[in-house]
Amino acid sequence: MDATKAQLILQEDCEEQEFYEAETSEEITDQSRWSTFYEQVFKDTRDGTFWEISWSRGSTEQQDFGVEDVSVQQVWPREVTRTIYVNSPE
Numbered sequence: 001m002d003a004t005k006a007q008l009i010l011q012e013d014c015e016e017q018e019f020y021e022a023e024t025s026e027e028i029t030d031q032s033r034w035s036t037f038y039e040q041v042f043k044d045t046r047d048g049t050f051w052e053i054s055w056s057r058g059s060t061e062q063q064d065f066g067v068e069d070v071s072v073q074q075v076w077p078r079e080v081t082r083t084i085y086v087n088s089p090e
Contacts, residue, residue: 001044006053006072009042019046023077035059035068041075050075 009020023041030037039054052075055067 001051001072001074003070003072006051007055007067007070010040010053010055010067010070019044020051021045023050029054031059033059037069050077 005016009017020042023043026038026040028036029039035056036059037054037056039052041050041052043050052073054069054071056069057067
């Protein structure tokens with residue numbers, strides 16, 4: 001997958017859109033005064049590969065809210081155990 005196809009998938013304007021399922025929700029990874037940065041993982045149902053797409057959008061009303069700075073890389077699922085801390089023993 002290349003960045004152009006990834007951008008079309010994010011904009012839901014790709015003729016192959018039906019083959020890509022979102023595996024994770026859209027996550028904000030960083031934010032600056034002018035831009036908000038996101039990433040999301042999609043699965044290509046044709047071959048079972050997973051793709052992480054990163055992009056940014058303008059953060060102010062004076063900016064275009066389109067998808068910019070798109071990058072894509074193949075990723076692989078890995079199960080991770082996580083410990084959290086709570087304020088009661090239950």
